[in-house]
Amino acid sequence: MTPIHPSLAPLARAAKHKDWAGLGDALREALLAPAWLRPEHRVGDPTAYMRHLLYVDPGGDFVITAITWLPGQKSAVHGHQVWCMYGVAEGELTEEQFGAELKATKMSLHVAGDVADSDLECTRVHRVSNRGRAPLVSLHLYGVGAEQLTTGINRPYAHQKA
């Protein structure tokens, strides 16, 4: 893993200390002036949204990842196994939140610089999509170690019911 980009260092510091307010501020800064964003982060995968791993905490406490969503791409409806916080660097992001029985409870449109609702308690059920015409690049922090990156973040909704 390459060293952290300087524009992401404040996020890593705040995440390491679980300083949620500080992390929200650092995230907003990193979204408003995304010096970390490279041209390849705008190139998506036509088959599904694409994660670009930007930083892995050496202690396994969290990762920082960009996600590229081409127009029309969306996540499944899901919860989280670990804390997460995210926002938009480029494009437009639609987030739908769901309550009991998958009843829609909230829908938000986020643009560049916006920090979306975080899920620190792993209680949120949501779906993220790009309903715009341009690629969407979002920036996410997840409280997961790199080796759990593919299976340890999202929790399919069907598995949530105890």
Ligand SMILES: [Fe+2]
């Ligand atoms: Fe999510």
